Amino acid sequence: QIHNAYFSLPWLNRAFDLLLSVTIGFSQTLYRDIHNRHHRGNSDRPGADGTTVDPLSIYLHGRNGQPDNVWAYTFLSFFRDDPKAIYQEMQRKRPADARWVKVEIGMTVLVYVALALYDWxxxxxxxxxxxxxxxxxxxxxxYEHLGGNPDLPIAWGVSSYSWLYNLIWMNNGYHAEHHYRPKMHWTRVKAFHREIREQQQAAGVKVIPLAHGLGFLLKHPKR
Structure with a gap:
């Protein structure tokens, strides 16, 4: 429910967003905007003002044009995230979504307060x-972006074609393909990869043999 709506009825999508918000402990509607901003920047490098379009960019807190340290990025991103600016933009452009964010956050807080009262x-x-x-x-x-090329659309992401990973994660390994065509349904990315494989190879798209979450087990040459 990020790039494409699950349901044709708007209220069903709102209801499902609310369910996801309670489940993950964060507003799904706000997360959608953060994720879409991620696709606008595609893990871009900081500009002259030191900021990135992508709030999740692995380069945002790196030094000398290099990506952030993997463990700093992994364990500190939770505390570094500041969705306030994205929410303020949402208030200006999509006030109905901004109001729904408040509903999602309010309901999520109520559920977890009730849980704490029931059994802390x-x-x-x-x-x-x-x-x-x-x-x-x-x-x-x-590791979905370490070694990707923020300046070349076809190489924005890093892919893994591990059959088991893609079986249980619904083709999440086709990440370069996903960034190149973010609205493409996950069932079609394998065929799309076959169509553009030669172009990807010519562009130097990075491919790793393991699931992205296991990328720390591999050696990654600097680019």
């Missing part, structure tokens, strides 16, 4: 796994 031990156990889940997402995202 449950919330205490949940919190570290919530943080570690966010960290795992950052780790995965890091």
């Amino acid at each position: 031990h449950a919330l205490l156990v949940l919190l570290p796994f919530w943080y570690l889940g966010q960290s795992l997402s950052s780790l995965n995202g890091y």
Whole structure:
């Protein structure tokens, strides 16, 4: 429910966004805007003002034009994230979405407050796994772009064609293809890869043999 809506009825999409918000502990509508901004910048390097279009760029906190340290990016991104500017832009351009963000956040807070009142031990156990889940997402995202070319659309992402990874993660390994055609349904990216394989090879698209989340097990030459 990021690039393409699941349902034709708007209220069903709103309801599903609300369910996802409670499940992940963060506004799904706001996350959609963050993710779309990620696709606008494609892990770009900082400009003259030191900022990036992509708030999730692996270069944002790096030095001398190099990517951030993988473990700093993995474990500190949770604390570095500041969605305020993206929310303010949403307020200006899509006020209805901004209002729904408040509903999602409010409902999520109510659910977790109710959980704490019912059994605070449950919330205490949940919190570290919530943080570690966010960290795992950052780790995965890091290797989806380490070695990608922010200046070349066909090479914006890094792909992994591990059959098991793509089987259980619904072709998430085809990340270069996803960034090149973000609205393409996940069931079509394999065929799309076959169509553009020679172009990708000519452009130097990086491919790793393991799932992105295991990228730290590999050696990655600097570009």
